[in-house]
Amino acid sequence: MRYAIVTETYPPEVNGVALTVQGLENGLRARGHEVSVVRPRQASDSAGLEHELLVRGAPLPRYPGLRFGLPATRKLAAAWREAMPDAIYVATEGPLGWSALRAAKRLGIPAATGFHTRFDEYMRNYGAAFLQQTALRWMRRFHNKGAATLVPTRELAQFLESQRFDNVVRLPRAVDTMMFDPAKRDDALRESWGVGRDDLAVIYLGRIAPEKNLDLAVRAFRELQKIQPRARFVWVGDGPSREKLAQDHPDFVFCGVQRGQAVARHFASGDLFVFPSLSETFGNVTLEAMASGLPTVAFDYGAAREYLRDGVHGAAIRDGDDDGFVRACADIAGDAGKRRAMGAAARQAVAALRPEQVAADFDDVLMRLADTRRAYAPAAST
Structure with a gap:
């Protein structure tokens, strides 16, 4: 299978989303799939790897060293027409993530999204609690444009379902007990x-x-x-x-x-x-x-x-x-x-948690989306 992962943060950036996304990518690759990664160009990049598509980015306010991807719908659509993914995983809700969902819809490619960050809670922590509900509505609109929203816990799945998020799917996490010992x-x-x-x-x-x-x-x-x-x-x-x-x-x-x-x-x-x-x-x-x-x-x-x-x-x-x-x-x-x-x-x-099982579960989600691809008729070009 051919998959694409779209993320606005990626190692060597160090944060939970970047490392989780890289783990999912490596897990799919270990299972024999072809995986391309779309991400913003970082300061350390001279050129992307063969399987990477680098896009323009800008510094993320209040997060030194991190960037978000700028809109790139046409670039993504052109790249995916040449090498059409069977399914797409969009890990972040920034401008690049929105572009990925738009391009996927145009091409009829099923896309799953990942709910990795509680931006609604961040509003409170940064002195803008009055924007919490606005942030939640914005996230719901984003994730409901995908065919599935992947979350790591039962608790979060129940919360999002109560907030009218569609097609919430639990994808449990694991830990590398060989490394952390x-x-x-x-x-x-x-x-x-x-x-x-x-x-x-x-x-x-x-x-x-x-x-x-x-x-x-x-x-x-x-x-x-x-x-x-x-x-x-x-x-x-x-x-x-x-x-x-x-x-x-x-x-x-x-x-x-x-x-x-x-x-x-x-x-x-x-x-x-x-x-x-x-x-x-x-x-x-x-x-x-x-x-x-x-x-x-x-x-x-x-x-x-x-x-x-x-x-x-x-x-x-x-x-x-x-x-x-x-x-x-x-x-x-x-x-x-x-x-x-x-x-x-x-x-x-x-001790019994295995990253390999997470990769298998993730693969299963994407394969099921790919199997339903015929239900996703390409939208008219705009």
Whole structure:
């Protein structure tokens, strides 16, 4: 089969959407399919690979280093006429994503979309809560132009269906347990953080930005520090809030953006993962932390709702219970035996998840769309 994936973010950009999309691409390729990728040209690109179609882009406001694709309907339609995909996956809702849906409709190619980002929640986090419903209507209009909207959790599927999103399909996620493994623990790395063998390293990994609810993470750490005075808070990632956090908290350890095996070493070298975000569609880092043997404290939605058992693998806190989040962090931080037991149980809970199964499920969705292609008559040219 011949598939096309359209995305406005892609490695070496580091974020959950980029890495998820690359994983889906690699999974389809490993299953023997021909896969082309449409994405904005990045600063590091001299020329695209043979299977890539690069389009013009522009910087994404408030997200340094990321770009969005500019409209490219004619370019996509021309490329796809020459090498017609059997089905298309549109991963992002920016101008490039809209162009892809328009081109697919003109050519009669079935397209699935991926719901990766809660832009409606971002409106609240960036001081524009009055735009939440507008953002949700905009996303519904976008996704309902496709033949299926892929989501990672049952919870999100139910929410979107309640908001009149059509043809919502759950595509579960997985984690590479060969990469994310407690065996990657690195005492030399811990020492560079100022953490001894028996000291506590609290890890946050992700974008350092307002939508991640980071004030709560800081509050929780300061509280657990009363029990573990030698604890260090290690931040892996970057974002617009990093500079102020570093100024306000000079004892915090900032490691910057890490990739590949380095990410796995950082996770495995920690002792407790705190993830206070309330704006994720899934939260891949939750699975990565669990696979690395870290007890995890997160709110009870997304990946935590699907895989994290409260009191067994860490703590799954109900939405709005900030005090409960803080208490859980302090409780787990203060009991080394509990941390070890929870970390081992967390690893075991995700040990059976296989990226290969995700690829097979994704392939099945696209193949079923391709099989119904005759139902998609080309629209008249405009």
